[in-house]
Amino acid sequence: MPRTESPTHHQHMKLVILGRDGTINRYRDDHVKSPDELEPLPGALEAVARLNHHGWHTVLATNQPGIGRGLMDMGALNAVHLRLNELLQQAGGRIDAAFFCPHAPEDGCGCRKPLPGLIEEIGKRFDVEIHEVHLVGASLRDLQTAAAAGCQPHLLRGDRLASLPPGRADELLAEVPGARVHEDLAAFADWLIETERRQRAGRGEAVEPDSRPLPL
Numbered sequence: 001m002p003r004t005e006s007p008t009h010h011q012h013m014k015l016v017i018l019g020r021d022g023t024i025n026r027y028r029d030d031h032v033k034s035p036d037e038l039e040p041l042p043g044a045l046e047a048v049a050r051l052n053h054h055g056w057h058t059v060l061a062t063n064q065p066g067i068g069r070g071l072m073d074m075g076a077l078n079a080v081h082l083r084l085n086e087l088l089q090q091a092g093g094r095i096d097a098a099f100f101c102p103h104a105p106e107d108g109c110g111c112r113k114p115l116p117g118l119i120e121e122i123g124k125r126f127d128v129e130i131h132e133v134h135l136v137g138a139s140l141r142d143l144q145t146a147a148a149a150g151c152q153p154h155l156l157r158g159d160r161l162a163s164l165p166p167g168r169a170d171e172l173l174a175e176v177p178g179a180r181v182h183e184d185l186a187a188f189a190d191w192l193i194e195t196e197r198r199q200r201a202g203r204g205e206a207v208e209p210d211s212r213p214l215p216l
């Protein structure tokens with residue numbers, strides 16, 4: 001009787017956790033309070049779509065203290081996330097779920113990043129090995145969150161990082177071993193897709209060419 005070889009390694013769900021403000025859309029000091037204030041960063045929506053096309057699920061983990069401060073309500077936050085998914089859909093991508101901390105810093109909750117509460121909740125909901133999960137953010141707080149939760153830390157260079165005093169970012173980066181820095185979400189997507197391709201090729205699996213369209 002013929003026998004088919006199946007891969008012996010267990011395949012977990014491929015999950016990337018994304019910060020929102022400064023990672024996908026432009027960060028605002030006064031919070032993104034309505035869909036009109038949601039401004040996607042260049043290439044970010046397409047980067048999410050590329051990750052999705054390569055089998056990565058993408059979820060948000062975001063602090064939204066504007067709710068705890070009474071500057072916006074849950075309806076407004078839902079409207080912003082609906083708009084984000086509409087824009088993503090146009091780019092061919094999607095966010096599976098948006099996990100958020102609605103509390104103000106003084107509320108003393110366990111879900112406000114850099115505490116790992118949101119990430120732990122995501123880990124349970126999606127039944128993933130948290131150390132295999134990539135967490136991508138634009139603030140040092142995201143790196144600290146990844147370190148606290150035990151997932152793979154990635155930091156994007158952007159406005160939020162650039163606003164730190166010179167040398168401060170490097171100091172903070174040194175506190176999070178294994179952290180990788182990328183220019184933007186597109187660069188992270190490139191890195192992750194290429195890294196996975198190399199790993200699969202190294203295991204002798206068939207690898208498809210990247211599906212990214214050639215530049216015109």
Ligand SMILES: [Zn+2]
Nearest residue numbers: 101109111112
């Ligand atoms: Zn919270």
